[in-house]
Structures are given as C-alpha cells and as structure tokens.
Amino acid sequence: MNPHQVHLIRKSFAELGRHEHLAALVFYKRLFEIAPELRPMFKGDIEAQSKKLLDMLGVLIAMLERPLGLELELKAMGARHADYGVKDGHYAIVGAALLDMLQTTLDKDFTPETRAAWTALYGAVEMFMKAGAKEASEEHASHVAGD
Numbered sequence: 001m002n003p004h005q006v007h008l009i010r011k012s013f014a015e016l017g018r019h020e021h022l023a024a025l026v027f028y029k030r031l032f033e034i035a036p037e038l039r040p041m042f043k044g045d046i047e048a049q050s051k052k053l054l055d056m057l058g059v060l061i062a063m064l065e066r067p068l069g070l071e072l073e074l075k076a077m078g079a080r081h082a083d084y085g086v087k088d089g090h091y092a093i094v095g096a097a098l099l100d101m102l103q104t105t106l107d108k109d110f111t112p113e114t115r116a117a118w119t120a121l122y123g124a125v126e127m128f129m130k131a132g133a134k135e136a137s138e139e140h141a142s143h144v145a146g147d
C-alpha cells in the first residue's frame with residue numbers, strides 16, 4: 001500500500017467511526033446474508049463481536065507504518081482464528097461483506113480509489129492471517145510427530 005492509500009484508509013475509517021454502531025450491524029447482517037452457515041461460529045453477543053472487529057481494524061490501521069509488527073499481529077490473529085474454526089475459504093466471504101458494509105455506510109465517500117485502498121488492505125490482512133494459521137497448524141503437526 002502506498003502512503004496515499006494509507007491516508008484514504010485512515011480518512012474513511014475515521015468517517016466510519018462516526019457511524020460505528022450502524023457499520024457493525026450492517027457488516028454482520030451482510031455477512032450472514034451472504035453466508036448464513038457462518039452464523040453458528042459466533043458464540044457471543046454479535047454486537048460485542050462487531051465492536052471487537054472494528055476496534056481490531058483500528059489497531060491494524062494504526063500499525064500501517066510498522067509492517068513487521070503488523071505481520072506478527074496478523075499471523076497471531078490468523079492462528080487464533082484457525083482455532084475458532086475459520087478456514088481459508090472464509091476470508092473472501094468476510095472481505096466481500098466488509099466492502100459491502102463500507103459501500104453502504106460511506107456511500108458516495110466510498111470512491112473507487114478508496115475501495116481500491118481497502119481491497120489492498122484486506123488482501124494483506126487475509127494473506128498474513130492465512131499464513132499465521134498455516135504456520136500454527138504445521139507447528140502443531142510437528143509437535144504431534146515429536147520433532
């Protein structure tokens with residue numbers, strides 16, 4: 001991501017923060033419309049879960065100038081998500097719900113340029129979370145094998 005894209009992400013995320021409650025609800029509504037089979041994976045209160053997701057996005061967005069720290073954070077998140085039962089194929093579904101939510105919430109402020117910046121961000125999030133899940137499962141396999 002280039003500095004202009006980082007700027008667009010921060011600007012739009014700040015705007016999203018002004019509609020935080022709506023954004024969170026729209027995200028999960030859209031997610032379960034696209035993929036109702038994911039609903040049982042979420043055990044807790046969905047409003048609290050929405051807040052966690054948005055707060056975590058804020059943490060990640062604040063770390064964009066620290067790629068190493070970001071990579072570690074995302075890999076650890078990916079490993080935890082594998083424990084929640086998240087599979088590689090789920091990432092594209094969540095990415096689609098996220099972009100739809102941004103479109104609905106930001107409306108005309110969600111310009112093609114801003115969409116491209118979020119697409120790049122989610123691509124990186126997805127790549128590192130999947131890598132973290134894979135590393136954790138390989139580590140687990142080597143412990144089981146005893147080496």
Ligand code: HEM
Binds near residue numbers: 052053057
């Ligand atoms: C941008 C990507 C994502 C972010 C920022 C995110 C954020 C979070 C956060 C902050 C938590 C709380 C626990 C923790 O930190 O480990 C969580 C839990 C969870 N996430 Fe994600 N997540 C993302 C992608 C996904 C994807 C692709 C799925 C697939 C369905 C998913 C499903 C879940 C589930 C099932 C839980 C546990 C819920 C429960 O225990 O009730 N997340 N997520």
